[in-house]
Amino acid sequence: MLRLEGIRKRFGPVEVLRGVDLEVKAGEIHALLGENGAGKSTLMKILCGILTPTAGTIRINGEEQHFADYDQATAAGIGIVFQEFSLIPYLTPVENMFLAREMTTKLGFLDRTAMRKRAQEILAQLDVDLPLDVPVRRLSVAEQQFVEIAKALSLNARILVLDEPTATLTPSETEHLFKVMRELRKQGVAIIFISHHLEEIFEICDRITVLRDGEFVGDSDVADIDNDRLVEMMVGRRIENSFPPKPALLPQAKILLECEEVQLRRGGPISSFQLREGEILGFAGLVGSGRTETALAMLGAYPAVRCKVKVDGQETRFREPADGLAHGIGLLPENRKEEGLITSFPILQNISINNYAKYRKNMWFIDMQKELASSEAAMKSVRVKAPNSHTRVDNLSGGNQQKVVIARWLNHSMKVLIFDEPTRGIDVGAKSEIYQLMRDFTAKGDAIIMISSELPEVIGMSDRVCVFRSGGIVATVEGDAITSEGIMTHATTGKARNVA
Amino acid sequence: MSPESTVASPSNPPRSVGSVFRKIFASPLALPLIGLIVVSVLMGLASDNFFSVSNLLNVLRQVSVVAILAVGMTFVILTGGIDLSVGAVMALAGTIAAGLMVKMGMPAGVGLLAGLLVGLGLGFFNGVLVAWGRMPAIIVTLATMGIARGLGLIYSGGYPISGLPSWISWFGVGRVGIIPVPVIAMALIYLIAWVLLHRTPFGRHVYAIGGNEVAAKLSGVKTERVKLAVYVISGLTAALAALILTGRLMSGQPNAGVGFELDAIAAVVLGGTAIAGGRGLIFGTLIGAVLLGILNNGLNLMGINPYLQDVIKGFIILLAIYIGREWR
Numbered sequence: 001m002l003r004l005e006g007i008r009k010r011f012g013p014v015e016v017l018r019g020v021d022l023e024v025k026a027g028e029i030h031a032l033l034g035e036n037g038a039g040k041s042t043l044m045k046i047l048c049g050i051l052t053p054t055a056g057t058i059r060i061n062g063e064e065q066h067f068a069d070y071d072q073a074t075a076a077g078i079g080i081v082f083q084e085f086s087l088i089p090y091l092t093p094v095e096n097m098f099l100a101r102e103m104t105t106k107l108g109f110l111d112r113t114a115m116r117k118r119a120q121e122i123l124a125q126l127d128v129d130l131p132l133d134v135p136v137r138r139l140s141v142a143e144q145q146f147v148e149i150a151k152a153l154s155l156n157a158r159i160l161v162l163d164e165p166t167a168t169l170t171p172s173e174t175e176h177l178f179k180v181m182r183e184l185r186k187q188g189v190a191i192i193f194i195s196h197h198l199e200e201i202f203e204i205c206d207r208i209t210v211l212r213d214g215e216f217v218g219d220s221d222v223a224d225i226d227n228d229r230l231v232e233m234m235v236g237r238r239i240e241n242s243f244p245p246k247p248a249l250l251p252q253a254k255i256l257l258e259c260e261e262v263q264l265r266r267g268g269p270i271s272s273f274q275l276r277e278g279e280i281l282g283f284a285g286l287v288g289s290g291r292t293e294t295a296l297a298m299l300g301a302y303p304a305v306r307c308k309v310k311v312d313g314q315e316t317r318f319r320e321p322a323d324g325l326a327h328g329i330g331l332l333p334e335n336r337k338e339e340g341l342i343t344s345f346p347i348l349q350n351i352s353i354n355n356y357a358k359y360r361k362n363m364w365f366i367d368m369q370k371e372l373a374s375s376e377a378a379m380k381s382v383r384v385k386a387p388n389s390h391t392r393v394d395n396l397s398g399g400n401q402q403k404v405v406i407a408r409w410l411n412h413s414m415k416v417l418i419f420d421e422p423t424r425g426i427d428v429g430a431k432s433e434i435y436q437l438m439r440d441f442t443a444k445g446d447a448i449i450m451i452s453s454e455l456p457e458v459i460g461m462s463d464r465v466c467v468f469r470s471g472g473i474v475a476t477v478e479g480d481a482i483t484s485e486g487i488m489t490h491a492t493t494g495k496a497r498n499v500a
Numbered sequence: 501m502s503p504e505s506t507v508a509s510p511s512n513p514p515r516s517v518g519s520v521f522r523k524i525f526a527s528p529l530a531l532p533l534i535g536l537i538v539v540s541v542l543m544g545l546a547s548d549n550f551f552s553v554s555n556l557l558n559v560l561r562q563v564s565v566v567a568i569l570a571v572g573m574t575f576v577i578l579t580g581g582i583d584l585s586v587g588a589v590m591a592l593a594g595t596i597a598a599g600l601m602v603k604m605g606m607p608a609g610v611g612l613l614a615g616l617l618v619g620l621g622l623g624f625f626n627g628v629l630v631a632w633g634r635m636p637a638i639i640v641t642l643a644t645m646g647i648a649r650g651l652g653l654i655y656s657g658g659y660p661i662s663g664l665p666s667w668i669s670w671f672g673v674g675r676v677g678i679i680p681v682p683v684i685a686m687a688l689i690y691l692i693a694w695v696l697l698h699r700t701p702f703g704r705h706v707y708a709i710g711g712n713e714v715a716a717k718l719s720g721v722k723t724e725r726v727k728l729a730v731y732v733i734s735g736l737t738a739a740l741a742a743l744i745l746t747g748r749l750m751s752g753q754p755n756a757g758v759g760f761e762l763d764a765i766a767a768v769v770l771g772g773t774a775i776a777g778g779r780g781l782i783f784g785t786l787i788g789a790v791l792l793g794i795l796n797n798g799l800n801l802m803g804i805n806p807y808l809q810d811v812i813k814g815f816i817i818l819l820a821i822y823i824g825r826e827w828r
Contacts, residue, residue: 301717301718320717320722320724321717321718321719321720322720322721322722324720325719325720326720330719330720331718333715333718338712338714338715339712339714339715339718340715340718340719341712341715342707342708342711342712342715342716342778343711343712344707344710344711344712344778344779345707345708345711349704349708352704353704353705353708353716353719353721354719354720354721356701356704360701364700365695365699365700366699366700366701366704368699408719
């Protein structure tokens, strides 16, 4: 149905795609795999007309296509759901689906009944039930995704691209999405599925195509391939075990940070936890279970009902993250671009931004030599791959961006770092580097709270795990008790201590 | 400023004339400077008198008030905010200062100090409401604009307050050598602003907030305090501009500075600062202000109808922004 041949794309001197082939049949779910920077997104942008290829052909049902823009690709039956949704948050699902091609009555007014009817038909075809009269910002991420898919289908898309659709979904939402995808497959839609979760590939996909560094590595039926071989194709080398070994925890480890009572919502559960020196404490649980909010509340960046924190045994109250910084507690947020990095700054100033106390001269001024030396040292210690420290951060890959944020905090003498989804959207190679950096940090007796939705990561990295459910901690597990079954059970069926 | 030579690898080819040019053109100041040069040359061609030393110093003296207002405006816009109250704050500061001296018979120093306090106080008021009140800057400062303008008119009864001690005129029309005092004041204020923005942590925080306020906050920048500070700076520069204006007019004018906030914003934007914040240079603002001043001066020298002048200026601003956007 769809055939891309010898696609090349050059940005100035850099060739990001070097002769990529991709063939997708009708009624097939086709995984497009590769590390970050392998060229998946560029290829998809070419497919949907946002970029034009330097060389190569696109054929749909044997007919050669040249898309000048997104609209032409849409007209040819291509629909794409980007990682960042393109929905207008204040409009309803129906208004979003028919945005810019509203149906009108003969008098030129909006034909709301017709649009609503059509929307219901499409959603019924997906076997999805959505509230149609609330603004989409009130919908869950998964529901918004369904709106996006429905929007693509309302344009008669026969080829649907889903770019990392499961990254922000809970397991049950992912299941629902898969159900929808299977339904579409039955109806003969070709789906190109991008995901970093390999287990999902085996669950849902029929075929795979792997890219590496802009080159076509190979394709295969999913049935003919196993996990190790897939990873090898993606990274070009076998990764035996990406998690560094867990050191033995001292039985008498000092408590660095103690959260005595956190209550996120009025009437919600009250949780407490302790963080000991040298450990990685995992925060597991479903998205929306209160993991991130608890961490933010501790730092004073989330308005919790109550939050009692003790640092080194002394009761402290943080009104804003700057207070946390003063006590040696730092946060590495989940959305690096929106919350972690100052994208208009080069690497250098992104590292030095919260550390000016360290390089003052004459009281008030920045000692720019010291700033440069210290920040470049931090940048080197985490091995950021960039031409130099004046490179702008928005040109870096996800892994390197995360390393810049890590460098910012390592440049301090921090005692506690809170990593929120430390490796989301980061490729396999950079992942293991980041895991090693985290272990290096705890080896000095400092401690980490790691919020993560990826169970293998939670299990592979955490010394202890707090499992969250509906706003509170329902269980804390340790040592051999850290198993995926155990954590999932607590996360999905555990009962939080409720206090009115 | 960027020590690129320290990181350049030895394999780099020797610098050609082309690469030097490219480097100059890559600077954010390049475009405003080119605009300034083009407009100056055009004005020089249209009027023999334009390039005389006395006329150029005169232009600088004329732009000084708006240029000083634009310093505070640059700080505010760099954080992603805006301050519409500067013209009205300037008028109020001048009126109060003059009123205390003339109507209340207070020593001139007390009057001048009171003028500065008016600027600082209203800046503080704006800053608190924007930073901690979390209200949109455009609304807060619009309200302050009305309040300040109204207070000035109430205090003065709507009439200029004249009869100031004669030495006050030194601030407006005095000279050191051949250089007018307002020009010296303007230069000093720009230098201080540059140091603040590029040599202190505060300056970095200003840019960081404009670049990504959430990230700045989460990494431990005290964003509220920084935002308060930029509005206080804007109030202060409004009060300093008031001092110069009062010296020039030799009276406190409650109706002075109407629309100056727009000239100040235009200077900032013409100077290449992003209206959304995070990017921009203080000396760009100076170039922008001088560019506007030259347009005023040149159009006057050419004897163009003042109503038409506003129209021409409007189109030139649009053109400049358009070119600036296409350039990047």
